[in-house]
Amino acid sequence: MSKLLDQAVAELAKLPGIGKRTALRLAIHLLRREKDEVALLAESLQRFRNEVRYCRHCNNLSDQEICPICADPRRDRTTVCVVEYVKDVISIENTRQYHGMYHVLGGIISPMQGISPSDLKIDLLLENIARGEISEVILALSTSVEGETTSFYITRRLADCAGIRVSSLARGIGFGDELDYADELTIAHALHNRTLIGQ
């Protein structure tokens, strides 16, 4: 019907979670927007892809060589929180409860998907730790087998570094979660590690 429409739909449908039908709806929606607005969308996607970089220290996304978190003198340089992806940094930053540094691995060890330790920024983490400022490593990885494997691998590699505390995020029932929807492993763990709240 319209090759321009077909092409816009085909390109949108390549995005994850966006099927042909949604892509068509999005494309048609663009017609109702000003040309300038669509140009801004197109340019912001392209600029992001072309210009964004990875922080030389922590592998976080950054517009500069060093990300704003690593460059911020007010952050606590003795603690580093190890995460899989950039989105995890955003999730933790949104809590406004953490004031240390981050380290973005870029994934987790997954033999099934052919991701080995050398594909991740683990050496960079060890280099940063070797510099001597860090005293605690918080492993904030997935609770999956791959996450546990990665945590185990990093913990083992850190065994040589004297005086480094390694912790992981507390497991338990999430706030607002229903007990009957939580899995058995979580409930068992939450029971075993119960918190004393009175005498």
Place this chain on the structure above:
Amino acid sequence: MSKLLDQAVAELAKLPGIGKRTALRLAIHLLRREKDEVALLAESLQRFRNEVRYCRHCNNLSDQEICPICADPRRDRTTVCVVEYVKDVISIENTRQYHGMYHVLGGIISPMQGISPSDLKIDLLLENIARGEISEVILALSTSVEGETTSFYITRRLADCAGIRVSSLARGIGFGDELDYADELTIAHALHNRTLIGQ
């Protein structure tokens, strides 16, 4: 963290049905794609918005002044199917059962949303009909009150045109639909207009 990321996410989140979280996931996904691919996405959206036109005859989307359907000499010029939006044309074309022309109104009459007949391409439809080739008008509009209103309005305006048959899409139980999920109006209508399948 990264202004480039923030901007890409903000722009993506302006699309309908895409929240901040999905926008972030889409933006991060773009980093895994080649720069050329992201450029192609960006350009196709912008080209679509800037270059696509509306067919002078039927108001369908088109790359040319006249859309491929209106320009196709094999289509039956005696029948016109009136739809609300471009996506409806695509839905009907996908059936490969219809070989007539289309007319895209661009919406339906909706006093609630301030859409009056003059906001729609109804005059253009009547001009096309006045040219004398069309003998049947199929109204393929929503089953909503607005759709019924629009159908009624068009039917009334067509009353002056002698020899024009006006029809609407058959209502009934859809193929694959469960009877107990169909609404009462649909079931009542399907019962009343039952189809004889044997003696």
